[in-house]
Amino acid sequence: KRQFVVVGLGRLGLSMVATLDSLGHDVLAIDSREDVIQDLADDLPNVHLVAADATDEGAMRGLDVESFDAAAVLIGENHVEAGILATATLKELGVPKIVARATGRVHARVLERVGADRVIQPEREIGEQLARIMASPALLDYVDLGEDEALIEAEVPKEWVNRSLSELALSRKAGLTIVALKPKDGAGSLPHGDTVLREGDVIVVGGRKKDLDSSELVQP
Amino acid sequence: KRQFVVVGLGRLGLSMVATLDSLGHDVLAIDSREDVIQDLADDLPNVHLVAADATDEGAMRGLDVESFDAAAVLIGENHVEAGILATATLKELGVPKIVARATGRVHARVLERVGADRVIQPEREIGEQLARIMASPALLDYVDLGEDEALIEAEVPKEWVNRSLSELALSRKAGLTIVALKPKDGAGSLPHGDTVLREGDVIVVGGRKKDLDSSELVQP
Numbered sequence: 001k002r003q004f005v006v007v008g009l010g011r012l013g014l015s016m017v018a019t020l021d022s023l024g025h026d027v028l029a030i031d032s033r034e035d036v037i038q039d040l041a042d043d044l045p046n047v048h049l050v051a052a053d054a055t056d057e058g059a060m061r062g063l064d065v066e067s068f069d070a071a072a073v074l075i076g077e078n079h080v081e082a083g084i085l086a087t088a089t090l091k092e093l094g095v096p097k098i099v100a101r102a103t104g105r106v107h108a109r110v111l112e113r114v115g116a117d118r119v120i121q122p123e124r125e126i127g128e129q130l131a132r133i134m135a136s137p138a139l140l141d142y143v144d145l146g147e148d149e150a151l152i153e154a155e156v157p158k159e160w161v162n163r164s165l166s167e168l169a170l171s172r173k174a175g176l177t178i179v180a181l182k183p184k185d186g187a188g189s190l191p192h193g194d195t196v197l198r199e200g201d202v203i204v205v206g207g208r209k210k211d212l213d214s215s216e217l218v219q220p
Numbered sequence: 221k222r223q224f225v226v227v228g229l230g231r232l233g234l235s236m237v238a239t240l241d242s243l244g245h246d247v248l249a250i251d252s253r254e255d256v257i258q259d260l261a262d263d264l265p266n267v268h269l270v271a272a273d274a275t276d277e278g279a280m281r282g283l284d285v286e287s288f289d290a291a292a293v294l295i296g297e298n299h300v301e302a303g304i305l306a307t308a309t310l311k312e313l314g315v316p317k318i319v320a321r322a323t324g325r326v327h328a329r330v331l332e333r334v335g336a337d338r339v340i341q342p343e344r345e346i347g348e349q350l351a352r353i354m355a356s357p358a359l360l361d362y363v364d365l366g367e368d369e370a371l372i373e374a375e376v377p378k379e380w381v382n383r384s385l386s387e388l389a390l391s392r393k394a395g396l397t398i399v400a401l402k403p404k405d406g407a408g409s410l411p412h413g414d415t416v417l418r419e420g421d422v423i424v425v426g427g428r429k430k431d432l433d434s435s436e437l438v439q440p
């Protein structure tokens with residue numbers, strides 16, 4: 001069980017507070033608006049909700065912020081200056097690890113300079129993730145393993161349906177390794193020679209990028 | 221190679237366009253502001269950038285939107301009404317799959333009613349991901365795969381050190397799939413049953429969110 005400070009209870013901050021709370025951690029949730037704090041009290045009985053100005057060093061010291069494991073300053077684009085000053089304040093007070101939210105690259109650099117250990121740009125990150133999910137509905141994920149290998153998660157291509165792995169002989173014939181199987185109707189499993197692939201099963205396949213790219217997985 | 225329409229080129233839209241483009245897909249990127257379109261032209265030479273009003277059915281029909289694989293309406297909170305009308309317009313024109321961005325639950329429900337197949341709430345999703353990354357220092361990255369699955373990149377938890385994958389039987393026992401291994405001393409590799417996890421290795425693990433959350437990866 002760990003202890004976190006979350007400053008700024010907009011949608012991002014509130015979601016983080018609720019998730020940390022549901023994972024069983026202690027949360028000190030701070031927002032300068034009294035009405036925001038009041039509204040949340042009933043929904044988050046285990047969270048320590050405080051109406052305070054995070055740029056007020058005395059107020060933050062009074063809350064013992066330096067004794068927490070980490071803090072997240074999630075003040076958004078409506079109060080950029082407050083977000084920068086709050087980050088600097090928590091850094092001054094010795095909070096060991098600070099994550100801060102930025103609206104763009106210049107803002108991110110400023111936050112790092114005043115003490116953020118990590119900066120997030122939520123819109124940019126979701127844009128990247130959404131692109132990958134949209135781009136491959138059958139290709140569920142693509143993980144770059146570095147060097148020239150990669151891993152693909154995909155639905156079984158129709159050419160491989162109802163065939164066993166030893167019959168397909170993918171590693172011998174195509175340089176591919178089926179690393180895991182997620183059958184349509186059941187828990188994931190490790191593949192064996194006598195495993196038969198069924199329509200709708202999901203397979204995790206690894207290999208060299210050019211071998212993956214030229215296989216039935218990517219060129220259906 | 222697939223073809224996508226992205227409406228609304230704020231930070232989220234732009235990030236999605238750039239990622240889709242880098243993955244080699246065709247992108248039609250639409251924004252009603254001429255200056256936004258002009259500014260992007262040099263950076264995204266392969267993207268079809270068009271200044272147009274996405275609520276204008278005639279303009280959208282003229283761009284053949286229904287011939288694309290999917291569309292994302294990423295207009296933000298400054299133009300909620302336009303986002304709803306653009307979603308409805310693209311649905312009317314027969315775009316097969318539409319993802320739209322919402323500011324909250326009521327907005328999300330409206331978007332679904334007017335034709336969005338999937339609705340994203342970026343701030344809320346990043347808040348959940350960031351909570352998990354903050355809560356487990358060994359958890360290096362958390363990627364939402366959509367539906368209720370996710371992918372985690374984490375250091376090998378101490379309970380799994382020096383054990384082989386077949387011995388751990390994670391997919392059978394915990395519904396988790398070790399998708400890739402990035403050993404502390406070497407290039408990434410594909411996991412096999414006889415792979416032994418070492419302290420300091422990084423593993424990429426996939427599974428349902430609730431299974432990941434209750435595993436040793438997130439609850440050390």
Ligand SMILES: Nc1ncnc2c1ncn2[C@@H]1O[C@H](COP(=O)(O)OP(=O)(O)OP(=O)(O)O)[C@@H](O)[C@H]1O
Nearest residue numbers: 008009010011012031032053054076077078079082
């Ligand atoms: N100095 C401060 N100390 C504490 N909280 C602050 C301070 N300044 C602003 N806040 C709070 O930060 C919260 C989020 O900031 P802001 O309104 O800029 O973001 P938002 O864009 O609404 O957030 P989101 O996109 O996450 O919904 C607000 O509730 C605001 O009251």
Ligand SMILES: Nc1ncnc2c1ncn2[C@@H]1O[C@H](COP(=O)(O)OP(=O)(O)OP(=O)(O)O)[C@@H](O)[C@H]1O
Nearest residue numbers: 228229230231232251252273274296297298299302
């Ligand atoms: N009817 C419309 N047709 C096309 N584009 C539109 C329309 N209405 C608004 N847009 C564009 O959508 C874009 C994003 O909308 P908005 O300004 O609400 O979001 P944002 O909060 O700035 O986005 P982000 O958070 O992703 O940076 C703007 O560039 C705007 O010009």
